[in-house]
Amino acid sequence: MTRTERRTRRAVQVTGAGFAALLALSACSSDDSGGTSAKPDASSSSASPELSGTVTVFAAASLKESFTSLGQEFEKAHPGTKVTFNFGGSDTLAASITGGAPADVFASASPKTMAIVTDAKDNATEPVTFARNQLEIATLPGNPDKVSSLEDLTKSGLKVVLCDKEVPCGAAAQKALEAGSLELTPVSYEQDVKAALTKVELKEADAAVVYKTDVHAAGDKVEGVEFPESADAVNDYPIALLKDAPNAEAAEAFIALVRSADGQKVLTAAGFLQP
Amino acid sequence: MTPPVKQAAADTLEGGPRRARVRVRVRTGIPLALLLPALLGLAFLLLPLVALLVRAPWHTLPEQLTGAEVWQALRLSLVCATAATAVSLVIGVPLAWLLARTDFPGRGLVRALVTLPLVLPPVVGGVALLLALGRNGVVGQWLDSWFGVTLPFTTAGVVVAETFVAMPFLVISVEGTLRAADPRYEEAATTLGASRFTAFRRVTLPLIAPGIAAGAVLAWARALGEFGATITFAGNFPGRTQTMPLAVYLALQSDPEAAIALSLVLLAVSIAVLAGLRDRWMTAS
Amino acid sequence: MTTLRKDTPVSPAPPVEGLDARLVVDRGAFRLDVALTAAPGDVVALLGPNGAGKTTALRALAGLVPLTGGHLRLDGTALERTPPEARPVGVVFQDYLLFPHLSALDNVAFGPRCHGASKAQARAVAAAWLDRMGLAAHTGAKPRRLSGGQAQRVALARALAVHPRLLLLDEPLAALDARTRLEVRAQLRRHLAEFEAVAVLVTHDPLDAMVLADRLVVVEEGRVVQEGGPADIARHPRTEYIAQLVGLNLYRGRADGHAVRLDTGPAITTTEILTGPVFVAFPPSAVTLHRDRPTGSSARNLWRCEVAGLETHGDQIRAALTGELPLAADLTTVAAAELDLHPGAAVWATVKAAQTHAYPA
Numbered sequence: 071m072t073r074t075e076r077r078t079r080r081a082v083q084v085t086g087a088g089f090a091a092l093l094a095l096s097a098c099s100s101d102d103s104g105g106t107s108a109k110p111d112a113s114s115s116s117a118s119p120e121l122s123g124t125v126t127v128f129a130a131a132s133l134k135e136s137f138t139s140l141g142q143e144f145e146k147a148h149p150g151t152k153v154t155f156n157f158g159g160s161d162t163l164a165a166s167i168t169g170g171a172p173a174d175v176f177a178s179a180s181p182k183t184m185a186i187v188t189d190a191k192d193n194a195t196e197p198v199t200f201a202r203n204q205l206e207i208a209t210l211p212g213n214p215d216k217v218s219s220l221e222d223l224t225k226s227g228l229k230v231v232l233c234d235k236e237v238p239c240g241a242a243a244q245k246a247l248e249a250g251s252l253e254l255t256p257v258s259y260e261q262d263v264k265a266a267l268t269k270v271e272l273k274e275a276d277a278a279v280v281y282k283t284d285v286h287a288a289g290d291k292v293e294g295v296e297f298p299e300s301a302d303a304v305n306d307y308p309i310a311l312l313k314d315a316p317n318a319e320a321a322e323a324f325i326a327l328v329r330s331a332d333g334q335k336v337l338t339a340a341g342f343l344q345p
Numbered sequence: 346m347t348p349p350v351k352q353a354a355a356d357t358l359e360g361g362p363r364r365a366r367v368r369v370r371v372r373t374g375i376p377l378a379l380l381l382p383a384l385l386g387l388a389f390l391l392l393p394l395v396a397l398l399v400r401a402p403w404h405t406l407p408e409q410l411t412g413a414e415v416w417q418a419l420r421l422s423l424v425c426a427t428a429a430t431a432v433s434l435v436i437g438v439p440l441a442w443l444l445a446r447t448d449f450p451g452r453g454l455v456r457a458l459v460t461l462p463l464v465l466p467p468v469v470g471g472v473a474l475l476l477a478l479g480r481n482g483v484v485g486q487w488l489d490s491w492f493g494v495t496l497p498f499t500t501a502g503v504v505v506a507e508t509f510v511a512m513p514f515l516v517i518s519v520e521g522t523l524r525a526a527d528p529r530y531e532e533a534a535t536t537l538g539a540s541r542f543t544a545f546r547r548v549t550l551p552l553i554a555p556g557i558a559a560g561a562v563l564a565w566a567r568a569l570g571e572f573g574a575t576i577t578f579a580g581n582f583p584g585r586t587q588t589m590p591l592a593v594y595l596a597l598q599s600d601p602e603a604a605i606a607l608s609l610v611l612l613a614v615s616i617a618v619l620a621g622l623r624d625r626w627m628t629a630s
Numbered sequence: 631m632t633t634l635r636k637d638t639p640v641s642p643a644p645p646v647e648g649l650d651a652r653l654v655v656d657r658g659a660f661r662l663d664v665a666l667t668a669a670p671g672d673v674v675a676l677l678g679p680n681g682a683g684k685t686t687a688l689r690a691l692a693g694l695v696p697l698t699g700g701h702l703r704l705d706g707t708a709l710e711r712t713p714p715e716a717r718p719v720g721v722v723f724q725d726y727l728l729f730p731h732l733s734a735l736d737n738v739a740f741g742p743r744c745h746g747a748s749k750a751q752a753r754a755v756a757a758a759w760l761d762r763m764g765l766a767a768h769t770g771a772k773p774r775r776l777s778g779g780q781a782q783r784v785a786l787a788r789a790l791a792v793h794p795r796l797l798l799l800d801e802p803l804a805a806l807d808a809r810t811r812l813e814v815r816a817q818l819r820r821h822l823a824e825f826e827a828v829a830v831l832v833t834h835d836p837l838d839a840m841v842l843a844d845r846l847v848v849v850e851e852g853r854v855v856q857e858g859g860p861a862d863i864a865r866h867p868r869t870e871y872i873a874q875l876v877g878l879n880l881y882r883g884r885a886d887g888h889a890v891r892l893d894t895g896p897a898i899t900t901t902e903i904l905t906g907p908v909f910v911a912f913p914p915s916a917v918t919l920h921r922d923r924p925t926g927s928s929a930r931n932l933w934r935c936e937v938a939g940l941e942t943h944g945d946q947i948r949a950a951l952t953g954e955l956p957l958a959a960d961l962t963t964v965a966a967a968e969l970d971l972h973p974g975a976a977v978w979a980t981v982k983a984a985q986t987h988a989y990p991a
Contacts, residue, residue: 159598161597161598161599229498231580234581234595234598236595236596236598236599236600237595237598256582257497257498257580257582258498258579258580258581258582258586259580259581259582259583259587259595260576260580260581261576261581261591261594261595265576265577268472268577269497269580272472272475272476272479272481273479273480273481274475274479274480274481274497274498275498527727529723529727530727530729532692532694532714532727533721533723533727533729534729534740534744535693535694535713535714535715536692536693536694536714536715536717536719536720536721536789537715537720537740537741537744537788537789537792538715538716538741538744538745538792539715539740539744540715540744541715543744544715547740548729551729551731552729552730552731
């Protein structure tokens with residue numbers, strides 16, 4: 071019941087607020103073209119009187135820190151709005167979206183998981199890449215095993231954990247290993263990147279291949295080691311507005327914020343690469 | 346358990362006892378207020394299983410299940426669940442005895458602590474195990490430096506994680522049976538010259554065997570389905586620590602059909618084992 | 631905690647055969663303090679109402695309840711601190727507690743096994759005991775297949791198979807129906823008579839106690855109120871409970887020659903000449919009831935009473951009387967009808983002095 075109500079309300083609002091959404095979109099495209107203007111900010115503030123309600127964002131777990139602060143920024147810029155997040159594994163989120171979960175925005179950690187949503191035609195806008203994430207080796211603090219390359223991880227006696235091949239970070243690690251023609255037998259294929267990182271944080275494993283952002287988020291508990299093969303396994307993070315979005319115009323504005331210079335600053339600070 | 350009404354009714358009826366029982370059951374009648382929720386409950390439990398069967402990729406099933414990894418994971422699951430049950434029996438039954446038959450200060454607290462893994466999210470249990478028995482854990486660091494034993498990422502680690510999660514089921518079940526059992530049999534045994542341990546071994550243990558068996562089945566089933574603590578403590582490596590639930594979860598990430606196929610195998614095996622055991626006990630008791 | 635008597639010298643002394651015990655068990659509001667002595671071959675019955683502490687005393691003897699005081703010596707050996715499994719004691723429990731998962735043979739063989747016999751030896755011993763109990767045909771039966779009487783005998787065989795120096799029986803006949811009881815009582819009497827060491831049995835049934843035991847120890851509220859031979863106790867009850875058990879009217883008073891002035895007021899004339907505190911007892915059959923005050927009766931003991939209740943007692947009617955002297959009187963059905971007895975009826979009761987019995991309190 072509430073959902074249909076909301077939908078009718080949305081239909082009314084869309085006609086009224088369509089202009090704001092267009093503005094936001096145009097701001098994004100200008101940003102895409104390389105401009106670093108503060109326009110999105112201006113556009114969102116100009117649209118602020120018309121934005122209200124809750125924006126529900128399904129986002130990959132690795133986006134937790136950066137998106138949470140972007141959400142606060144958004145709520146500040148648009149009083150009366152609220153951004154609620156559902157952070158989780160991209161594949162799980164994709165499955166719940168195709169299963170009918172009410173969400174406005176999907177920010178995924180890989181094009182492959184985004185494809186699950188687009189294949190089901192649950193997206194309203196074409197996915198665009200808003201960030202990229204690169205792999206890094208997480209070692210124990212102080213790097214006691216002197217790991218300096220991906221090849222060092224193949225040394226015997228070193229306990230290395232990788233993500234499982236079925237999850238994005240595992241697939242990326244596999245790509246990087248193939249790029250370096252390396253063979254690595256880990257002690258475990260972890261179910262997600264956080265689990266892999268936890269094993270190093272708890273000193274159960276000596277090293278893990280994880281994302282730069284995860285190393286960043288872990289602070290002093292691990293030490294990051296960059297490696298050249300990671301360039302061959304960069305992960306694109308696509309974002310899209312969803313078809314059944316209950317609050318599409320505010321959602322569009324949030325996407326615009328993510329892709330704005332401000333948004334990129336937050337993401338870069340978290341360790342993401344710019345698209 | 347056998348109300349006199351039943352007997353009386355059975356007496357007045359002609360024909361075999363089976364027929365009599367059916368008639369009695371009809372006559373007694375089940376209150377609708379109980380029957381409806383009961384049927385709803387049954388449907389609720391069975392529906393997901395039925396859905397699994399309905400949506401199972403039957404045509405691709407043979408190829409899904411030909412992979413060596415499937416059988417490796419299944420074998421590991423069965424071995425680890427059985428080992429965890431065995432460990433639970435060896436240390437859980439004495440623990441249950443202690444809780445049921447002795448009185449020491451703080452026994453209520455200990456009992457509550459024993460049941461804690463029941464309410465603890467298994468993943469938290471796994472982390473707690475890492476902190477305790479991990480390479481860098483409170484006890485684990487000594488295991489490592491003294492014996493060179495590290496449990497995480499090993500099959501033994503899987504057994505440890507499954508035991509941690511499954512043993513409370515056994516302890517609670519056995520303790521309940523012990524409390525219901527007459528402690529005077531143990532007294533009778535001691536007056537015949539049996540030490541308390543002999544009395545336990547030769548009298549109490551056989552008396553509570555059905556309860557132990559029921560507890561062991563519960564623990565085994567719980568261990569077989571264990572996921573959170575296992576993947577957190579023991580990790581996930583095919584053939585070493587990747588049990589069926591882990592394989593199912595990871596298959597679900599990319600290939601739901603494969604996950605369903607694996608689930609069906611797990612389901613079939615556990616139903617077969619549980620049904621087989623149940624039959625044996627039913628005839629024994 | 632345990633107060634040990636220091637009168638036993640540490641140096642080797644001739645062992646005192648049999649049982650010498652003072653059992654003190656404090657359990658909150660309840661305190662058991664019972665002294666028991668018995669020579670080998672004695673059968674002692676602990677008799678008392680429910681809750682008197684009989685079973686606690688038995689459990690204390692077996693070591694299942696720790697003593698909080700007193701002492702326990704068996705054939706000269708102190709056992710207060712000995713755990714139950716190390717005591718030379720055999721117990722027949724009230725509901726026998728035969729191990730349900732073991733056959734009759736293995737139940738009996740359990741004790742010898744625990745005492746170090748090999749499986750074959752233990753079974754041979756057990757088979758001999760069961761044979762002696764007339765149960766040779768039931769060695770393979772599980773307890774639930776045995777009748778009450780058979781189970782009782784298996785329990786007895788099980789307790790005897792460890793050659794106890796003290797055999798304890800807790801209400802050995804209580805679980806049996808009346809018919810079986812008669813038969814089993816006779817058998818048990820024979821087995822107890824053959825038993826060479828001390829046997830202590832607990833019962834609330836005076837008949838069991840008198841048939842089976844050489845000596846009765848009456849326990850009420852945790853203490854011994856009277857002990858002696860069955861005949862002595864039956865003739866000289868010292869408490870209301872025992873008097874009721876043995877079916878006597880019992881009064882306490884002060885004697886001065888033939889007359890006993892009761893504590894409650896009236897006097898009873900007896901044949902004995904005593905002075906000081908005494909008990910007076912007479913059986914209900916010694917009481918004669920009259921509708922009118924008997925005239926010219928030689929009976930000195932004449933009381934005005936009122937019928938409080940009537941009940942059949944065997945082939946007789948037992949009348950409970952209140953009034954000057956509360957008493958029980960037995961009379962035939964015919965006499966009851968002639969007297970037109972009914973609750974509330976006023977009667978005169980007489981007792982001949984020759985039928986009373988007074989003894990020092």
